[in-house]
Amino acid sequence: MLTVSSQGSDLSLNLLTLSFREDLEREFMKDYRKKSLGHVRAALLIAIFFYSVFGILDGLLVPAYKESLWFIRYAVFTPYVLGVFLFSFTRFFLPIMQPMLASVILLAGLGIVAMIVIAPFPVSYSYYAGLILVFIYGYTFFKLRFIWASAAGWLIVCAYEYGALYLAQSPLSSLISSNFFFLAGNFLGMCACYCNEFYARRDFVRARELEEGRKQARVANRELEKRVEERTAQVLAANKDLREEIEERKVAQIALKQSEQRFKSLSENSPQIIYTLASDGSFAYVNPAWEKVLGHRVDEVMGRFFVDFAPPEDRDLYVKLFKRIRDGKETLEDVTGTLYHRDGTKRVFSMYGVPNFDPDGRVVGMVGII
Structure with missing residues (x-):
């Protein structure tokens, strides 16, 4: 198992699955879900908007098949995503947020694959570009973890290859051409998603270490303040005694000088x-x-x-x-x-x-x- 350790700590990250050790992973996911929830809700609504607005293109490109394509967009995808959006306001959503979001991306991709199969060639060739948009959305904007985004992406790839070869029976030349862009888009999306999650986890670790350092600094500062207060009390008591007797003043001055020397020594080595x-x-x-x-x-x-x-x-x-x-x-x-x-x-x-x-x-x- 490939791991990377955070400098100055025992925190390690699995470079393949991008996971911390069990206790830290739970802490990270709790923080990640909480920070991502508002963004995810907005992303769900945006997904509904763009998936629906492309129905206009269906009516222009394939008017004879628009009812079938609209059924996919408005009777399958839109209600499902809207249901996920409403479900996100319940307490049951956060623990299963990642698989739910992956299912949205998978449904979007499978819906476009179905449109490619339904639409006649060469119009169907135009729809594969929609899969590139699904990849971009799922890998970069949807707050999906690398593992879930990659799983959804490769399932869409498999569905597309099966549909193009056995159902749509696309010409070999167009299939090869679309696959160059399709597979490259999927791979680049995986790279982007991997980097996003890697740096999010790195920043989480650094923020955690910074907070720990601040706690230690506050403890040290309170200790120093305590020492300063104690020293101030001693000086005030010495000043009171100095007013009563000159000899005691001299003794106190010597003690104060020694105290200053100790403070200077502490300061010089701090x-x-x-x-x-x-x-x-x-x-x-x-x-x-x-x-x-x-x-x-x-x-x-x-x-x-x-x-x-x-x-x-x-x-x-x-x-x-x-x-x-x-x-x-x-x-x-x-x-x-x-x-x-x-x-x-x-x-x-x-x-x-x-x-x-x-x-x-x-x-x-x-x-x-x-």
Whole structure:
């Protein structure tokens, strides 16, 4: 069994059936059905419209046989698809959505095969192009999985070959010509459907991993906030003692210096970007993680403004957020933002910011984590 693994995880995908392991497959299908339901309902109505409107062509090309062709379009296909559309509003539809949609495509293809058999040659030769449209619809627009779409497609191929050879008795030259386009269209449709589902599954895995990363980041941020709160409480208690006795102030200053050194050590070795901004929005401090993540050296960042590293379209937003922290003393959590890497590419991050207070309780800027 051919499989491909997602980098940094144990998630694997069967390259033949495009299926995850059992537990993840259930999670993916639940998400896929939920996201596809609105699109599928619209696709069913569009299928009814186009399959019906081609009845005009029946009346123009084969007026003598139009009643038989219209029976297929309006008495068989249209009521069935309309029934599937109404059924989609029940709770029983989602678990069997894929086979139901495959049956719609199969019925559409078999209906056109029947029209090819009924219509006299050479008019019948014009109807095989309708099968190409069915392939395009089923493989690319109908949200069918690769397995179901391919099964329906090849059943239509078999039905067409049987009908053309034994029922319609099409000339060999026209059969060969139509098969070139017919089989090529089916194969290209399979390729398109395969790619669509493959990338849909890949994006699902990446979104899942991104959400897991965000959860871990939130946990780490809460832990850091807890440490900051604990450290702030210690500093406030020390300040109270310092007012009572100068000697205790000296001891507390030494303890505070040691605390700052520990914080600096933690910051210098943190994999996350930790920085402080002055009241004008310029960098007052940035840890080495900036260079590792965004490529700029620390000396290239210090003194510059935060918005210098942001895309032009995001700068006004960052200024407003900074003012909310500086002037409103707000704490911002899990803000999604974009910054430029040194190589010119854009990188998306989750950002956190809190006011930075001086010993007198005045806001002198902010402390941020990326």
